[in-house]
Amino acid sequence: MDVKKRESQAEQEGRVTSSLAGLAFVLVLVIVGLLLVRVLKKQSELEDCLMSGRTNCAPIETTR
Numbered sequence: 001m002d003v004k005k006r007e008s009q010a011e012q013e014g015r016v017t018s019s020l021a022g023l024a025f026v027l028v029l030v031i032v033g034l035l036l037v038r039v040l041k042k043q044s045e046l047e048d049c050l051m052s053g054r055t056n057c058a059p060i061e062t063t064r
Helices: 002-051
Strands: none
């Protein structure tokens, strides 16, 4: 009975590790997705500005 209990506990620990790895993977995907959406939004705004015929769409920032 002790052997079965140890095997069950090892399986449980394996499931917890797999679950945490899956959660970490999903969080990384969400973060990368949000960054991608942010970059695409900026590009879209720049393209919309250029398509409307304006010339100062991407002003150069200077430091004082």
